[in-house]
Amino acid sequence: MAEQPDVLDQPQKPEIIAPGYTFGTVTDQISAVVLTKRTPIFWTACFGVGFALLLLFLLACVELFAKGVGIWGIRTPVMWGFAITNFVWWIGIGHAGTLISAILLLLNQRWRNSINRFAEAMTLFAVACAGMFPILHLGRPWLAYWLFPYPNTMVIQPNFRSPLVWDVFAVSTYATVSLLFWYVGLMPDLATLRDRTTSRFARFAYGIMAMGWRGSARHWSVYETASLLLAGLATPLVLSVHTVVSFDFTIAIVPGWHSTFFPPYFVAGAIYSGFAMVLVLAIPLRAVYGLKGLITDRHLDNCGKVMLATGLIVAYSYAMETFAAWYTADPYEHAAIWQRMFGPYSGSYWLLIFCNIVAPQALWLKKIRSSPVLLFIWSMIVLVGMWLERFVIIVSSLAQDYVPSSWGLFHATRWDVATFAGTIGLFMFLFFLFIRLLPMISIFEVRTLLPQAKVEEETQG
């Protein structure tokens, strides 16, 4: 028995993934999902639904291109309607992926290793869906490149004092950096797939994408530096994206929008809905693909806790929103909040209060957090609640601002619904393609979680 060291050791934590795994079995199990010829019916069904909705999206786009944005319910004064609601909702969902892959990496939360890959994929595809809306909402979507400053003969350039232009830069940077981070994380796993596949075509394709990765110690050493640096860059970036999105609102003088606490409020809401989406994806996937040993109940429990914590921040924000409106002593701010609570959109408002504040309090109970089915249902509730939040902020503020004679309500048309459902289809289509073609769990990072990955040194200092 060695002497007790003076420095307190951290208490032995329970292993993150189920016992009994080896480097070989982890590799085989995760890569088998991709390399097998047998596709589960679950996959075919989800992909089919996604594909059908994607076709609906394309139909809605064709209709939009042919007739213009008037096919949506956007009428003066509510010109943002569903399009911007969906944009903010989708981009919020995208936040969880980067939070898991970057911020939890810097905080040394090793449990993230089993869920970061598909959460990052979720981020990418959610940002892709989000990006559709501002572009389709432009009216002339084929001129979307006018949003970027480029040398042109029109004697015109973007207005850099406008938050809408900041948003273009924030979202496109976020999409690019997320893609790079995701790809860098994939390289070693693509090499694994290259080495394990028996199909010539797959070996060629994965081989090209893996760029000749061979697991050299020299490469790993640079690779680790690169991962940390990218995580360090992505952390302020992810916090800035929803901050900039919230500037779209706060810099306007519309009552109910013009307040300083929007950035943290939006970021917390984004992470809240993002973790809900992570759970909605993880719970069925781990059941269907038998990955409960890798994405364990502890992961679900942790995600539930993050949801609860960010949900409480969101609850605090709602309280502050109301308080700040009262405290300004500005009759227009008073009216905006009053209309939100008791006006034409009060149904949506109280439903979002229920979905985002009341219902999630059940997550305090271990019983709820340890039941995948209940957690799935609760995550769905949160996703609905967060969508309603964005809807109420945008639509209720625009519908009734200053002069009652210019008020007007928003009525969604079927094309609004079709476009939104269509992006859900786009998301499912891309996500299930990813599940089928790329390893949904980071194989090499899960290897580092195994107890055998610890190097035992004989005699050190």
Next chain:
Amino acid sequence: MKTPIYGMMAEFDNPSALVSAARAAREKGFRKLDAYSPFPIEELSEALHLHHNKLPLIVLIGGLIGGTVGYLLQYYITVWQYPTIIDGKPLHSWPSYIVITFELTILFASISAVLGLLALCGLPMPYHPTFNVPRFALASRNRFFLCIEATDPLFDRQRTSEFLETLEPKEVSEVAH
């Protein structure tokens, strides 16, 4: 005469054996050696003295260029190319420039990180002599390899092979060019 080879490679089945083998090879005086593992091993970088790389510097330079480009882009357009008074604000309204300056800093730094990673690793490199060892496919699964390269001044086909055998590997093989 024998054809020249790339090096000698020893295979291990756990990370601890690889790290102690790498240490032993360094102590023996070998410098042209590399280890291959299915996941990053911190102790291995230490054993092979791989502490410093230039990536942070590359990323810093990339970020600084990005920030400068971002700011100057906006300055040039709003002050020189197309000066327009908006909201009664001065032409050089720097507080409005902050967001895009920040975003382009992050964008350029991240792209430099990825390109720097590829450049410092010499990737993409579709062919490498180590791939000639059939069992090397397991380096991306569950095996750990140490390769002493033929360019090392101490390298000798016979003696290096014998040395690697003393490290108790599962197998020692020649790596053809």
